[in-house]
Amino acid sequence: MKFLLIFCFVIGSSLQCPHQDPNLLDWNNPTAWDGGTVPQLNSDATLIQSVILNSQPPPLRELTIASGAKLVFDPTTDVHLQVHAIYIDGEFHIGSEKCLFEGNAHITFLGDVGEEKILLVRSGGTFEVHGSRKLPWTKLDGTAPKLQKTPDILEGKDNLDFCNDKCQDGLLVYQIEPSSGQLIAAHIFDFTILNEEIDERINQFVDYLEDIPVGRIVGIGLKKLIVDNKKHDLTRVFQAIETLAHVESQLRGVDKGTAFALLALKGDKSKTVEVFEANVKAHHSVTAKLYHGNYAYVMESYVRNLGMGCENKVELHVYEDALYRPTITLLDEVSTWLPGDRLIVASTDYNPEQAEEVTVMSIPSSHQVRLTEPLKFTHYGNIYKGVDMRGEVGLLSRNVKFDSEEASTSDFYGGHIKFLKGYTSVHMQGAELDGLGQQEVLGAYSIHFHMCEDVSQDGPWIRQNSIHHSKSRCITIHHTMGLIIEQNVCYRTIGHSYFFEAGSEQNTIMEGNLGLGTSKPPPGRGLIPTDTACPTTFWVTNPKNIFRRNVAAGSFCRGFWFNFPDFPLLPDSYTGNAYMLNKEARFTAIHQFDDNTAHSNGGAGGFWDNILKPNGKSEGYNQYRPMKNPVENNCIANPKGCEDDCVYLRRFTAYKNVRQNAWVRGGCMKLVESSFSDSLSSVVLLRDTPAYQFLEKSIIVGDSDNFGEPETFLSSTGNLQRSFPFGTSMGNRNLLHVGVEFMKGPVYITDVRFEDFKDTDEYYQMGALGFRRNNVAKSSARSTVKNAQFGFADPTEGNRVKDYDNDDDLYTERDGDDIANFRDADRSVTRTDVCSEAVTVVRPEPFHMTPECYKRTGWNMAWCCQNFGEIRVQDSSSTNDAHLVTMVRDDVSTAMMESDMAHNAPFLVILGGQYSYSMFFNNQIPNPVKILTEAVSNSGYVRVGVCLPPNADFQLKTFHPSTFKTIDKWTLVDDVHDLDSDTDGGKYFYDKDTGYFATVFRNQNDFLDDEYHPNPRNRAIQLTIDIKSGDRAGNDCLNNARNSFGDLSPKVSLKRNLKALLRSLLNDVRAKRSISGEDNNREIPADGAIPSEWGAGSTHTPWVTPA
Structure with a gap:
């Protein structure tokens, strides 16, 4: 019985491995093929039996796997299948979920523009790809610094200045002591001399090389010309070099303007590196690298062939090898990575182009990799004050690879993998997709689920794949429901990367995916308008999906963009189920958005706004107001009779996004336990429906110690050693940097910690709480801050609030600017005991100011011991300036405010009956x-x-x-x-x-x-x-009214003024104060430690391998 159980187990286990099926025929068996002929070069072949691919086939045009047939890759045979098109009606297997493919499989799509370059899984088809299980991506556990360039080894050697002469031709020879990396000697040999001098110069060169002791590092670099017009015989020169370096030197064939560099350890045949490049460019260079002992030797030969002046040079730099080929420490165990694997290290700065492709040299420990090359940029690797800014490191290499032959007439025509409705099974894991996708035609993407409808019962998934250098997108989901997309790495794609195409797509779990390097199409290309306008890593067009633990780590525009069409953008010919009612999306809550991260994006990290239009453009405000059970409760037709449903954006981490870390617009939306840092405007909440928006239990950092790549802008105070959101060359480098930007409201900020909002003098100013510049929208007198905390003293260490000064050229004086305000509900912002109740922070305009207001010079704002409300004057005329209105405060005739919004003029007014107002129309x-x-x-x-x-x-x-x-x-x-x-x-x-x-x-x-x-x-x-x-x-009746029946202000004014006087005396401030307000610039101390339950905290836990 025991034997029987063991036997059954062995048989069962082997059947899980598709290549062990005893019924498989060899690839070269003619009976397996339609027509009885084994596929020949460039032929069309149809597989009609089950076959194991155990030999190298010739390049094919079309390979069709017929229904009932099966193609299985043999893990013991390294195969490179080259084919224009693969059509799958039967089964395609590279490993299985329980028997991973441990060999090497390589599929290359052939073909030029207009030809098929596709793997197409049709109705009834099965596609199973299961490469080796390797860690898909992880995060740095400590900052990985860029290489600090050392000086040229000749720098500062006064007696060798002749070697640095950029007009000097010849061969520059270095001698270096390998134990110390120190220069011993250097000499340049110019062979562009007269005939009578050449033999002596050659003898000098030969003797010089022969006299170099064995064991020294020797560098030889060419400075543009070795000989003029080849008029001298330099055979002995070449022989001397070849004897020293133990190579047949490429220098024999060089011409004028060639760049050449050689490094060698004299006496060691294995330690020679020689590189050269012929005169093919206006200017060019080559670099030779030699590693020996504790040092890395790097020599560059640079030649300028066109233009005036002398710009030729040879430089030799010596580095400690441990710094030049650095070791980086990672959060997860990386024992599945191997020497030679290619990685991508994400940017942690504003510029997504700081992502770097690197190669693994070795695995020093379970959490470390050593790289073959230095890093060009510093990659931050710490959690700073509750914001996890540890950069991601993704694996690009896989043992199952799909790539494309370059088309002869286009750089943007790769192969693509496509799944159609009715397929039997699709599972893909551990594969590498390099250079797939097409810009020439719509619908040719790296991975594409096309109109498959509801596949949730089939359990399809795309997991732990590497998709990089894509010509069009990463993973496209088109009118398909019920997918699992998890732990993939998507790097350097054109257009939106993770792409929900039509707006009908739902019930997909998008978890643990990394995307970076999302770029615009080249000029003249672009499949849809938003690809060109704002390429986004996660482009989401339906709220009924789940997003967990994804990272958008660098795109030209946005990280996450949630924008829904009113109705799915389906083909006109489609007559099936749309899965969404008209405008259903705008009333449906996003199913889940938890633990996601966005950084290093050129626009917003997370963007919840706009409506996807039928023309493919995304524009206008989103009108998003999620309701509870919107279809069942008929909310689409009658939203007034429905209950709002809040969307929770939980533990969102966003940093180093240029414009905003989070732009959230719509109905009831709550950013909860989130962390933000380093952005022009970290969080912008826009309430545009009768529901409300909240930011709670979160952390916002202004300028962290993630300095990025320092800007080179110089000023009287020196060079600011950090990066700017917009760079220093742009005119808007002086824009305010704020933590929360008030715009439309009301919005509610509760339990939020602010850190590091200190002005940087003439570069830019900062404020934890700020206001939208050039704001044509109205602010809300109900926007409220409560239990705010600040980790800095104000004003010495930063600004709790900041707006532009009236005299600042950047202050725009629009209505929304003039009425900028918020309620400090518990005085946690102003920290004042002058007022006993909530205070209002307002612009210090005479129209707003009273004896109970206090100006804060560093804020360019004031706070008042009064509640404010808003009066809006509306008209429906078509003209823009006919009805401009001016409002005057009745107690001070000069305290007036003029609106520039003819149709919806807002004014901030003091409530409680102590003040009154009057208005007149200008025209x-x-x-x-x-x-x-x-x-x-x-x-x-x-x-x-x-x-x-x-x-x-x-x-x-x-x-x-x-x-x-x-x-x-x-x-x-x-x-x-x-x-x-x-x-x-x-x-x-x-x-x-x-x-x-x-x-x-x-x-x-x-x-x-x-x-x-x-x-x-x-x-x-x-x-x-x-x-x-x-x-x-137009009728300014106010003077006549005052003349007719006296002071218009309320009679309670006297009581009000006496009350204010007593309050002023009791609080030891000046009793006499005009409507300009009293300055109050006292030091406001920092709050205590950051509450542990605030913010997103660590954004990464060790991966759990799917069962």
């Missing part, structure tokens, strides 16, 4: 006049006056706090001050002689403690004044 009074409020409550009310036509006939209409549809429902009061006691609404004042109208805006309710609406119970006040008669020409 023409709109009809109707519409006034809306935000943040106005029952206790936070405000009186507003409007200049209407004198002797006008008008109607009034409002629906809140009470419904008054006609003016006869309103109560006219005799004195404008009578309005200040109106607690119910429905009263107004109008003076026919001046045209001055006023009313009080007061909500029925106050805000609840946990209410996030911009208005109590989400009910705004809207007043419509419909002018029936009267001259609507």
Whole structure:
């Protein structure tokens, strides 16, 4: 019985290995082929039996695996299959999931533009590729520094200046002591001399080489000319070099302008390196490298063949070998990597082009690799103040490889792998795809699931593959549902990399994938508009997918871009299931976005905005407002009757993204436990629907100690030793760098830690909290900060808040700029005890300032012990400037604000009845006049006056706090001050002689403690004044109104001023203060340690190999 069990186990195990199937025929068996002939050179062949590929086939045109047939690669035979097209109706096997392929398989797609270069799995086809199991990618465990270039070995040798003469021709010979790497001697031999001198010069050269002791390092470099017009016989020179180096020197065949370098250890035949390049370019160079003992010797010969002047040189640099061929330490065990494997080390700076391809020299320990070449850039490898900026290292080499022959007429026409609806099985792991994809035609991508519909029952997956130097995309999912895409490495692709094409794709798990080097198409190319406009590593067009532990580590534009079409962009001929209703996506919550990372992207790290249009462009704001069960609850047709569903973006790490680390727009979206660092604007939240946005339990760093590649911009204060988001050559290098950028709202910032927001003098200024520049949108008076923490003292170590100064050329004075503000709900930002309740941070304009406001010089902002609300004046005219409006604060006639937004003019007003406001239209009074409020409550009310036509006939209409549809429902009061006691609404004042109208805006309710609406119970006040008669020409009626019935400001002003005076005295500040406000630049100390539960923390845990 025991024997039987063992026998069954052995048989079962062997059957898991496809190459062990006893029914397989040899490749060269004629009976396996349609027509009974073994495939010949450039033939079309159809496989009709099950075959093992155990011999090298000739290049083929087409290989078809018929239904019922099977092609199995033999792991004991290294095969290079070269073919134009492979069509799979039967089965294609390279290993299996339980029996990984440990041999070497190489498939190359042949063909020119217009010819097929494809592996196509058709209905009924099986595609199983299972290469060796190797760690797909990991992260640095410590910074990997770039090589610091040493001086040329001749530098500073005054007695050898002649050797550095760039106009000097000849052979430059070095002698170096290998035990120390020190220069012993150097001499240049010029053979472009007169005939009578040449024999002596040759003798000198031969004797010089012969006299060099055995065991020394010898370097010989050519400086442009060895002999002029070949008029001398230098045979003995060449022989001397060949004797020393034990090689037949290529120098014998050089011509004028050749670059040549040789390094040798005299007496050791194995230690010679010789390189040269003929005169084929305007300027060119070659580099020879020799490794011996503890040192690396690097010699460059540079020749300039065109242009004026002398630029020829030979340089020799000596490095410690351990630095030149560095060892990098990694988080994961890398014992599956081998010498010769190629790796990609991601950029950790703003520039994605700092990613470097390297080769493994050796594996010194289980967590280390030594490289064959130095690093050109420093790659950061630390967690800094809660932000994990350890750079990724990905494996490019695999033992199963698909690549392409270059087309003769195009550099962008590779092969592609495509799966069609109805396939039987698709699993791919451990393969390398190099140079696949096409720019000439749409639909030819490295890996492409094309219109397969729902495949979730088949369990297909693409896992642990290396896809690099792709001509078009990395992995494309087109109208296919239910895939698993995990732990792949995608490097240097043209166009979007991980690509959800149509907007119908859903139920895909995208986990643990690394993407970097996502680039624009070359000029004149590009498959869709967004490939050219903004190539993105993870391009997502449907919210019903899962994203976990992915890394977008460098693209020309964005890392993650979530933008949904209203309806899937399917072919016109398609009549099947679209899987999405019209506009369903905009009401559907993103299923999961956890533990993802984005860095080194030219635009945003994560971008949630825009709508994908039928023309392929992505534009406009996304109108995204996720609802709970949007289809079942009919939210698409009636969103007002539905409940908002929050999207949680958890533990998102983003750093060194040029424009924003995260741009989040739409409905209820929460960035939670996330970490950000080093960006022009780290986090931008834009509330554009009736729902709200949140940033919670997160960490934002301004300038970290990940300095990047230092800029070379020099100034009076020296060279700033760090990189800039935009570089120093651009005019916007002085733009503010901010942690949270307020724009549209309300948005809510709670439990957020800020670090390292210190100005860099004349380079740029910084602020933890800042505001959108050139903001044409309205800010919100309800945007709130609560329990903020700052790891620096203000102002000596940084700025908690920052905006542009009014005199700064970069200050744009748009309406959104002028009303920039936020609520400091618990005074954790201002750290003031002058105010007993929430304070408001505002622009220090006279229109906003009161005796209870304090200016903060370093912020270019002020904070006030008052609540502010917003009054918006709307009109629907088609002209842009006819109805520009000016609002004046009634207590100070010079405190006014003019709007530049004719159709939606916002003004920030003080609530609570202590101040009132009046407005007039500069040119023409709109009809109707519409006034809306935000943040106005029952206790936070405000009186507003409007200049209407004198002797006008008008109607009034409002629906809140009470419904008054006609003016006869309103109560006219005799004195404008009578309005200040109106607690119910429905009263107004109008003076026919001046045209001055006023009313009080007061909500029925106050805000609840946990209410996030911009208005109590989400009910705004809207007043419509419909002018029936009267001259609507611009009318500044305010002076006439004051002359007619006195001061317009509320009578509570006296009590207000006495209260402010007492408060000022009690807090030991000056009692006399104008509307310019009091300066308050006291030192605000840093907060304590960073809470351990805030931020994303470590972004990488050891990989778990799939079962």
